Amino acid sequence: MTETTTVTGGIPAQPGPREGAYPLPAGSEETRVDAGERTGEPSGAAAAGPDGQGTRGGQDAYGGSPGVIAGAGPVTRPGERATLRLREGADENHGGHGGHGGHDGNDGNDGNDDRAGGHDGGEEPARYAPEWLQLREPADADARAADLLDPLRDRLAALPDREGGLVVHDLGCGTGSMGRWLAPRLDGAQHWVLHDRDPYLLHFAAVASPRSAADGSRVSVETRRGDVARLTPDALTGASLVTASALLDVLTREEIEALAAACAGAGCPALLTLSVAGRVELAPADPLDAELTEAFNAHQRRTGLLGPDAVTVACEAFAERGMTVRLHPSPWRLGPEHAALTAQWLRGWVGAAVEQRPELRERAERYLAERLAACEAGELEAVVQHSDLLALPRPSGGAS
Template identity: 40%
Template sequence: MSGFDPGWLFLREPADRLARSEDLAREAGSWLAAQGSALEVLDIGCGTGSTLRSLAPVFPQAARWILLDNDPALLEQARQLAGETVHVSFARHDLNDIAGLPLEGVSLLTASALFDLCSEGFCAQLVKRAASEGCAVYAALNYDGVMRWSVAHPLDQAVRAAFNRHQQTDKGFGTALGPDAASRLAVLLEAEGYRVRLAESPWVMGPGEADLQRSFLKGFRQPLMEIGELPETGIDDWLSFRLKAVHMPESRCEVGHLDLLALPA
């Protein structure tokens, strides 16, 4: 098990879909359609298959997807949800084995909400492998460190800084890039000759997204305690204020992400 709760992945999926840059998704689909018969897409860290569900409507129908994850329970959910509407197969694989990734013949490598968990070294090796196979890269929803609340609390800035530092601890791939993921990935891809575009894809959550906001906020306590920069009472006061503020009509929470599309030159 990877520890990624399918309930959390389903809860965030509508916000992710709304946030994704339509422009980059469509450009990825047009580029893929222009590749003739080579329409293989490999989605890494697929979870329950959110990337497939979001992109399939703007991708050529002939696209053949491989959904890859190391969590068998998430892969099973992805399998059940995929039905028979698209060409899709599934692979259980640990991404740390980059040489063993089934990238031969793949035109487009996709990932969502993944690269902020990954290290510079992992990204560098993956980019080299993608470049050697000549495949394009679409990487959506990379957290970029921005968190804003319209209803302010005095600890907001300190919480954001501590949370962002925790984002750069090891998440299974070495020291994580966290908020720097999309910009570092862009530099690594450009160095391999890719044409790279970045687009903002923030979540903007109001009272209508109360369940997502509550679940998101409840995920703060453990990292804030682990990083140890704020007293426990401060963390709990901040959390209880934030959980109440979710229901205020004027309350908004913005969480920044960046989508990236890199096309081989």
Template identity: 50%
Template sequence: MSVVIPVSAEWLTLREDVDARSRSRALALRAAEMVRAPLTVHDLGSGTGSMMRWLAPLLPGPQTWVLHDWNRALLEQAAAQPARDGEGVLVSVRTNVDGLGRLRASALAGASLVTTSALLDVLAREEIEAMVRACVEAGAPALFGLSVTGGVEFEPADARDHAFQTAFNDHQRRSVHGRRLLGPDAAGVATDLFGTAGWSVRVAETPWVLDSEDRELVEEWMRGWVAAAVEQRPSLRKPAAEYAAMRAARIARGGLRVLVHHQDLLAWPP
């Protein structure tokens, strides 16, 4: 949701099915127990609306979704692909173009539930503080999904995996235009902030489990993962060429399985 971390509609579309099967259905159903229809759900960093399309069928209707993102083009695409609620009725959609650093409780007025997906790890601490503060002041439960936690597991493993993983995680924590990103620490920070506010928090491990059925996504993810590691640690540039070629060959043969660790959290007021 920050203009300095661009994301393409193509990447969001490519990952949507894997995101859907990875999110915690148990936490979503627990959130559904906390709300009463008619619902107003505010989705922060909506992108192309994948969270809405996954979650709306698990919630009672009627529903209104308010989609927040800095990228107007992505919001327009999301609004053009509305979801259906648990009764099969199309949800209503409104959009709001804004950045998280300016989020106030007033923007969440009337919210039944606040959601995010694949967002926290690309934010700075002050942005997450603003999100949590707005949720607490609005009094709406929060379901924050698919925050990267830093762990990556390959089958088969390679001795170089750890070096690239460490460099990538450092890249996730880099400073961008004066903002110090939290990367894999973000989910823990959000959990602590809600806890300090006196809210209850439940977390679930929600890894991507990728194999030969996800070849296109694995290839794209792998390119980005290695490139970010090399950008952070240029000394990896030379070994990266051989490493990436080895992994690409494994992917092409259907002989690679990857776990990319994420975490979902559900927070609710006392």
């Protein structure tokens, strides 16, 4: 079981496990989820609520009303001292991009992104805070590289017609933000297979998934609980597209190579968004910015994870397997209108840096207090660099 300890000086590098209920987005409806090895039956079936008791699918399964975040993490108010909560053995990446949590995580990676599936942390899956994933979703949507969609659409349009339309595998789906962004931007019927190891997030992703594609065609969804780091080519049989958000930087070299091999073996494109690039630009600048950036990047590379090196490794892995790779920057651009997200990201970013380099703590506490005050006053801007990667199988004729 993951333990939580509290010491002075920051906030969780990864917004922590789910605490309390989480409502569905306004306007979301229940969506069919296939049975079998899948989790959740939101379509009117009794679903397990946060307390483990049977409740109805849809909003009642999560409690609250749209627009309300229940069980949100700690908030530092004027005059209060920030606290740094460290989750032992936790994947801090979601705090990295934006505070991971996954990833959608990593910077705080949907996680990545929204990545809640990944390395095993014990018998129970790590549960990343849905509050964090909801908070970062609009910034993720604005950041993703829309320029990569045209070459992806061209490749998907060239696929043979199949009954049921496109089959899209969303790896480490978290609350499903990638599907909510991408499905309405693609034409034709789609069937989304959502992969994650957290059944709570899988259930949310299923019931909050989009119902229609760009041209009004039907979108259906199923969930598969499992560790995406152990994905095999067989799992992608029949796939039209593999996608993920805030995932790559919480993988090891071996896992990225396995992912590239699985996509190449299945002959399907991969659209992998919002991988941290290891660069942060804050305005106004501060002398401690560079040290914290270096420490945070080192923190992301702990235990064999690739962190900001992941995109380079992924490019090489896909290219070595005969796929054409395109990269595009996808930065978060955070201004006064993103004050809540910026504050959470700052806490996570500084917290991870201090965990990596404890000697920074005293200076980092002052830095964080000053940055949070500037954020509250609308005087802070941040650019958190990410990269989006599109890998396309080469047609049999050899053209790219």
